[in-house]
Amino acid sequence: MLLCALCLVYGDIYMHNPRGSNDRVMEDSSDRNNAQRLFDSQNNARGGYCWGPELTYYEGSKLAVEWTNQHACGNSNTHCNIVLQYMCTSDDAKADPSLIIRDGTSTTAIQTSSDPTQGANYYNFIDPTNPGVYVYGMNEPLSYYRACTARSRNKGLFVATQNLNDGAGAGATRQNPNADRYGFECQEERDYYPYWHPSPWKDIAVFADHKSQCKWYQSESQNVKAKNYCANTTTTGGGQTPNNAADCIRAGGKWASQPAWGIDKPDCLQAPRNRDNHLGNGVDAHTNQYNWTLPRTGQEDCIKNGNCTCVLRIRYNITVGELTGTEDSLLNGKRSPVQPDPDVTYEGKNYTLAINTAQTGRTFQDRSFMFRIAPRPTGVPHDATIWNLNVRGKRGNIVQTYPATEYDFVPTFLEVTQGDFIHFQWTGCDHNPAGNDGEGRTQTDRSNIVQIKDMSMNYPLNATQLKNTNLLFKDDKLRARMANIDQLNCLDDDDLATAANNGVAEDQNPQNCKILNAAPQRFSGALVKMSTLGSYAYMNTRNNNFSNRSQKAQITVRSSWRPWKTAVVVVAGVAAVGVGAAAGTVFYAKRHPLSKVAEAVHKVPGFSKV
Numbered sequence: 001m002l003l004c005a006l007c008l009v010y011g012d013i014y015m016h017n018p019r020g021s022n023d024r025v026m027e028d029s030s031d032r033n034n035a036q037r038l039f040d041s042q043n044n045a046r047g048g049y050c051w052g053p054e055l056t057y058y059e060g061s062k063l064a065v066e067w068t069n070q071h072a073c074g075n076s077n078t079h080c081n082i083v084l085q086y087m088c089t090s091d092d093a094k095a096d097p098s099l100i101i102r103d104g105t106s107t108t109a110i111q112t113s114s115d116p117t118q119g120a121n122y123y124n125f126i127d128p129t130n131p132g133v134y135v136y137g138m139n140e141p142l143s144y145y146r147a148c149t150a151r152s153r154n155k156g157l158f159v160a161t162q163n164l165n166d167g168a169g170a171g172a173t174r175q176n177p178n179a180d181r182y183g184f185e186c187q188e189e190r191d192y193y194p195y196w197h198p199s200p201w202k203d204i205a206v207f208a209d210h211k212s213q214c215k216w217y218q219s220e221s222q223n224v225k226a227k228n229y230c231a232n233t234t235t236t237g238g239g240q241t242p243n244n245a246a247d248c249i250r251a252g253g254k255w256a257s258q259p260a261w262g263i264d265k266p267d268c269l270q271a272p273r274n275r276d277n278h279l280g281n282g283v284d285a286h287t288n289q290y291n292w293t294l295p296r297t298g299q300e301d302c303i304k305n306g307n308c309t310c311v312l313r314i315r316y317n318i319t320v321g322e323l324t325g326t327e328d329s330l331l332n333g334k335r336s337p338v339q340p341d342p343d344v345t346y347e348g349k350n351y352t353l354a355i356n357t358a359q360t361g362r363t364f365q366d367r368s369f370m371f372r373i374a375p376r377p378t379g380v381p382h383d384a385t386i387w388n389l390n391v392r393g394k395r396g397n398i399v400q401t402y403p404a405t406e407y408d409f410v411p412t413f414l415e416v417t418q419g420d421f422i423h424f425q426w427t428g429c430d431h432n433p434a435g436n437d438g439e440g441r442t443q444t445d446r447s448n449i450v451q452i453k454d455m456s457m458n459y460p461l462n463a464t465q466l467k468n469t470n471l472l473f474k475d476d477k478l479r480a481r482m483a484n485i486d487q488l489n490c491l492d493d494d495d496l497a498t499a500a501n502n503g504v505a506e507d508q509n510p511q512n513c514k515i516l517n518a519a520p521q522r523f524s525g526a527l528v529k530m531s532t533l534g535s536y537a538y539m540n541t542r543n544n545n546f547s548n549r550s551q552k553a554q555i556t557v558r559s560s561w562r563p564w565k566t567a568v569v570v571v572a573g574v575a576a577v578g579v580g581a582a583a584g585t586v587f588y589a590k591r592h593p594l595s596k597v598a599e600a601v602h603k604v605p606g607f608s609k610v
Contacts, residue, residue, distance in 0.1 A: 012043040012279065013082075013316035013364045014403055016287060017066040017392040017410040018055070019427070020314075020366035022048025025107055025137065026431045028443070030400070033107040038137050039313075040182040040190060042175075042364045047403045049369075049394055051103055052427035052445070053522035056372040059296045059303050061386035061423060064411045066287040067366070068279045068403070069316050073207070073271045079319035080271055081217075082207040083193050084290060087139065087200050088310040088373065090302040097124035101309040103370045104137025105130055109183055112142060139311050139367065140184040140200055145171075147229070148186035149179070151197070152240040152247075158327035160336040160357035169240050170197075175358055191363050193315065194220035197243070198227040198258040201313065203266035204292055214268035223261045231256040263299050279403045286412070287405075294373055303373050312368040323361060377527060380421060386527070387416055389555075391426035391447045391540075396436035407447065407543045409553035416530050417560050424449070424482065424525035439515055439542045441508055446516040447523070447540045447551065449482040455537045455552055458544060472536035472555065478526055483541070485525075487518040516542045530557045 014020055022041050024032040031045040057063060065084060073080040091100045104110070105127040113122065123142075125135040149171040153164065159174040166172065168179030170188035179187065189195045193206075194217060203221045208214055219225065230242045233253030242248040245255040272288045281287055295303070302308035319325055322337050331337065338360045343350045380386070393407040416422065428445030432438075440446060450460035451472050460483075461469055473479040490513035491499065496506050510517050540551040 012047065012403065013067060013069040013314060013366055014043065014047050014279065015065070015067045015312070015314050015366040015368060016405055017064055017390055018312055018368035018371060019049040019052070019392065020067070021051070021103075021369055022366055024048040024050050025104060026051050026429075027107065028431050028433060030433050034109060036180065036182045037104075037107055037109050038139055038183040039185045039365060039367055040176065040180075040187065041366055042362055043366065044403070048366070049404060050429040050431045051105075051369060052429050053520075054103070054309075054370045054372055055390070055425055055427055055522065056374050056524070057294055057388055058376050058380070058386050058423060058527070059294060059373055060376070060382075061294050061388055063292045063294055063388045064390075065290045065292050065312070065314070066392060066410060067314055068281075068287055068405075069274060069364075070279050071276045071318055073209075073274050073316075073318070079209045079321075079325070080207075081193070081209060081213075081317050082271060082288075083315045083317070084204040084206075084266075084292070085201040085313045085315075086204055086295075086310055087202065087313070088295070088300045088302060088308050090305070090307050091309045092302075092305060092307040095307075098143070099141045100134075100138070101311050101370055102134040102136075102138055104134050106135050106137075108136065109181070110136035110138050110142075112145070112181075112184075138184060140186070142184055144200055145181075145184035145186060147241075148188065150241050151230070152243045153188060154196070154243060156329050157192075158323075158329065158336075159332050160338055160360070161333060161340055162358050170243070175362055177358060190315075190365070193317070194222075196227065197229050198222070202261050202263065204312075205267040205269065205290055207269050207271040207290075209271055211268070211270055217268055218265040221266050223263050224265050226257045226260050228255055228257050230254070263295070289411070297375065300373065304375055306374050308373040309370050310373055311370055313365060314367075315363055315365040317363050318361075320360060380527070385417065385420040387411075387414060387420060387422045389414065389422050389424050391428070391445075391551075393445075394429060394436075395432040395438040395443065395445055400433070400436045407445075407540065407551040409447075409538075409540075409551065412553045413556075414553070415556045415558060418531065418533060418557055419529065419560065420557075421527055421529050422555070423527045425523060426525075427522040430521060439507070439545065440512075441510065441517045444517075445521075446485070446519045446542055448485045448516060448519070448542065449538050450541055451479075452537045452539050452552070455554055457537070458539070458550075460539070460541065470532060470534045470536070472538060473528065474532070478528070482525065484513065485516065485519045485523045487513040487516065490518055530555070533557050533559055 014022060022032060022043050023035055023037045023039065025037065027033050027050060032048060035041065035045065073082060087101065089099050089101045127133045127135050149169045151170045153166065153170045153172055162174045162177045164172040164177045165179045170186060172179040173187045173191045175191050176187045189199050199222060203223050206217045208217060230248035230253045233241065233248065233251045242251055242253065248255045297304045300308055336357065338355055338357050340357055341352055341355055343352050390410045391407060392410045393405045394401055398406060426447055430444050432443045432445065434442055452460055453465065471479065473482060489511055491509065491511040496509055496512055499509055500506050506512055507515060535554060535556045537552065537554045543551040
C-alpha cells in the first residue's frame with residue numbers, strides 16, 4: 001500500500017485560544033514536567049498554559065481559535081498544512097470512565113495497566129483536593145491505543161534511514177521509531193493525515209499549501225468517508241492485526257468498516273502566510289485565527305444532555321523541498337534522498353549538514369484543555385449568532401511568557417451584527433512561575449472588563465461619562481459584575497492596611513478586591529444580546545501597566561443592513577420607476593392613437609399594434 005506521507009521539519013506550534021497545554025497541567029515552572037503526559041507535541045518544553053477550570057461554550061457558537069507556528073507556512077520557504085480537529089465524549093454518571101476526556105491533575109501519564117486490583121477504578125481516580133477532577137489526564141481512550149499498537153504498521157511508508165520497532169505496530173513511525181508512548185495517542189495516526197484507519201477525531205478545517213489539495217483532503221476525511229479495520233483476528237507474521245483487506249481475509253478475519261461521522265466535510269483554506277523562525281503574528285499583525293462554529297446537538301448527542309466534554313487539537317506539518325511528499329518504502333535506507341549528517345561538496349570543499357532523518361520531516365501539535373459544549377439557553381433562537389469572547393495569555397512580561405503570549409482579549413477586535421449575542425467568559429491559572437511580573441497575587445491570572453472612551457485611554461469611564469456615553473452593558477448590575485467578576489468578602493482600605501501591618505502585603509492579600517485577588521479562577525460571565533449600534537472600547541483594570549501587555553479590546557456592533565442592500569433597493573426602485581413610466585406611456589398611446597407618443601411607441605419593436 002503506497003500512501004502519500006507528509007514529511008516534516010523543525011518547528012513548533014502553540015495554541016493560544018482556547019488555551020493550549022503543550023502537555024502542561026499545574027507545574028509551577030515555565031516548563032512542562034512530562035512531554036509524554038497526554039500527547040506528542042514535539043514542541044519545546046517551555047510553552048503552553050497551565051490548567052484552569054474548564055469553560056462551557058454554547059452549541060453552534062463561534063469560537064476564535066488562535067495559534068502561532070514557528071517555521072513558516074503559506075510561503076515558498078516550506079510546504080505545509082495545518083489541521084484542526086476535535087473530539088467529544090459524554091461524562092454522565094452512566095458513562096464508562098475509561099472513555100471520558102479529562103485534563104487530570106498529575107503530571108504522570110495515565111497507565112495501560114490491567115492490574116485487577118485497579119480495574120476500571122483506575123480511570124476514575126478523583127483528586128481529593130479538587131472535587132470532581134480526575135487525577136490522570138486522558139484524551140484518546142485506552143481501547144484506541146491498544147488497537148493501534150496491536151495493528152501492523154503500514155510498511156509501505158517512507159521511513160528514510162530509521163529502523164522502526166515493528167513489535168510496536170502502528171505505534172512506531174519514522175518520527176518515533178522506538179514507539180515511545182504518549183498518553184493513549186496512536187503515533188501513526190498522529191504523523192499522517194488523512195489517516196486510513198478509524199480515529200476518534202473529527203475534522204474541523206485544513207489549511208493547505210495549495211487549494212488544489214482541498215478536494216482530496218475533504219474526500220478522505222472521516223467526516224464523510226468510512227474507515228476500515230481488521231476484525232476478529234490477531235494473526236500476522238508478528239502476531240499483529242493485519243492493516244489491509246487482503247492480509248485480513250487471508251488470516252481469517254473480517255475487513256470491517258467504521259461508518260463516516262456523517263457531518264460536514266472539513267473547511268479547506270489556503271494556509272495563512274507566516275515567516276519562518278518566528279513564533280509571532282502573521283502579516284496582518286494578528287495571530288493566525290480561524291472562527292470555528294461549534295457542533296450542535298445533531299452532531300454530538302451528548303450536547304442535549306449537557307454532559308459533553310471535548311478537546312481541540314491542532315497539527316502543523318511542513319515538508320522540505322528534498323522530499324516531494326510521494327516517497328514510499330522503495331526509497332528507504334540507502335536510497336533515501338535524505339541521509340544522516342551527510343558530507344556534501346560545494347565549490348571543491350566538503351561541508352557536513354546536520355540532518356537527523358527522524359526529524360528532517362516532523363509533525364507538531366498542541367491541544368486545548370478540556371471544555372464543554374452545552375445547549376443554548378431558553379430564549380436564544382437556534383439561528384442566532386453567538387460569539388465567544390475569552391482571554392488568552394498568561395502572567396509575565398514578554399520574555400517570561402514566550403513562546404506563550406501576554407494577556408489579551410480574544411477576539412481583540414470583534415465586529416458583530418445588531419441582534420447577535422456575545423458570551424463573555426474566561427479561565428485562568430494559579431500556577432504561573434512565582435517570579436513572573438504582574439499585578440495582584442503572584443502566580444495568578446485574573447481579568448475583568450471596564451469600558452473606556454477609546455483604545456488610547458487607560459482610565460475607565462467616570463460617573464459623568466457613564467451617563468452620557470453609549471454603554472457596552474446597559475444594565476448597571478451587569479456592568480458592575482463584569483468589573484467585579486464575582487468577588488466576595490472584600491476588605492476596605494483600613495482593613496487592608498491593618499492586615500499589611502500584620503505581615504500580609506496589600507497586593508498579596510486574597511481579600512484585596514481592588515486588584516481582583518478575590519476573584520475565582522474561572523469567570524462564567526454573561527450572554528449579552530448586542531442591540532445598540534456603535535463601537536465600544538474596554539480594558540482590564542489589573543493588567544494594564546507597561547511591564548505587562550495593555551489588555552484592551554473593542555467591540556463594534558454594526559447594522560444588519562449592508563451597503564449592497566441599499567444598492568439593490570436603489571436599482572430596484574429605478575427599475576420600478578422605469579417600468580411604471582413605460583406602462584404609462586403605452587397606456588397613453590392606446591388612448592391617443594394619433595398622438596406623437598403613439599407614433600414613437602409604434603416604432604418600438606413589440607409595440608407596433610398599439
